[in-house]
Amino acid sequence: MSLAIVHPTALVGAGAQLGQGVKIGPYCIVGDRVVLHDNVELVSHVSIDGNTVVGAGTRIYPFASVGHEPQDLKYHGEASRLEIGERCVIRESVTINPGTEGGGMLTKIGNECLIMASAHVAHDAIIGNNVIMANYVGIAGHCQIGDNVIFGGTCVIHQFTRIGAHAFIGAQSMVDGDIIPYGMAVGNRASLTGLNLVGLKRRKFDREAIHRLRAAYRQIFSNEGTLRERVEDAADLFKEDALVQDVVAFIMAASDRPILTPRNGQSSE
Structure with missing residues (x-):
């Protein structure tokens, strides 16, 4: 059984839990309450903190900020959580915040999600499995995203929005309403443009x-x-x-x- 590999320049809190085969690259910072399951890799310069659990096989790229305090003025230090599923890919400069007392105390990302560079997932968002977020997508607080949803680049999703499974949101859309499962939406403000027939x-x-x-x-x-x-x-x-x-x-x-x-x-x- 292989042990975790930690680069000498990385800082890992004494209470952090590292699974088998974990790799922590140069200049990463891992907080005391973080749990990294088997074969998680932090490539380099990743900062991960809070009550954060990262599922097996997930890979996080440089300058991602994961599990730090949510950007919510109503947050007052409550011990909320962030859960990231297995085999996810989280690219450069992504930010993901934990939950808040006003939203269920949990932000959750499912398995096998791809979150591309500079995307943001806010507090209390619940993201399904196999979700793809292209560059600069912004998911506001309390959103619920179903399985297999695809976001084009620079989409912005209003807080409390629901997006059903297998939906597709076109690039540069501003979504301020719920999108039905299997639906396709685009625009600023976005409107429903049909069904995601290609995806189906x-x-x-x-x-x-x-x-x-x-x-x-x-x-x-x-x-x-x-x-x-x-x-x-x-x-x-x-x-x-x-x-x-x-x-x-x-x-x-x-x-x-x-x-x-x-x-x-x-x-x-």
């Missing part, structure tokens, strides 16, 4: 299921009746379809943000 096909979703999802999308975002009425109709018409029910449940759930809709009020699908 790449992930080998059933062709007939995609056709049913498109039909439900056209119904939900038509101009007849209210949104709630259209969602209830879709729930009844496609009651056996898992993808459509994902969208229905997402829209019907309580939220602090509005649901993004197509800009012209009509479906583009």
Whole structure:
């Protein structure tokens, strides 16, 4: 069993817990309460602190700041946490903050996420598995991001926003409303531009299921009746379809943000 490898210029707190095969490169700083699971690598110049747990196989690149106090004036030193999943890649100058008392005390990032250079994940955000954030993406506090979401470069996501699984957000978008699962959004302010059909096909979703999802999308975002009425109709018409029910449940759930809709009020699908 291999032991952790710590560069002589690195500073590691006496209470830090290092798994087997951990590599801590030059000039890294690791706080007393940090837990690095097996085969985590801090390439160099990484600063990681707080009640932070990093999952096995995750790699963090130079000048990332992970687990330091959140950028929230309501934070008063509470012992909140940050959890980062397994096999994530966190690139240069990324900042990730722990939770706060007002948001559940936890920021969490799932497994196999790619967070590119200079992106930011704020306090109390919950990020799913296999999420990709391109350069300079900003995720504000309390956001909830589903599995397999992809963000183009320089996106900004308003606090408390929910983004459903398999959604795609185009580059330079400012998102101030919730995005349905499987949806695609772009713009400043962003609007819903259709379904993430490319992503669905790449992930080998059933062709007939995609056709049913498109039909439900056209119904939900038509101009007849209210949104709630259209969602209830879709729930009844496609009651056996898992993808459509994902969208229905997402829209019907309580939220602090509005649901993004197509800009012209009509479906583009």
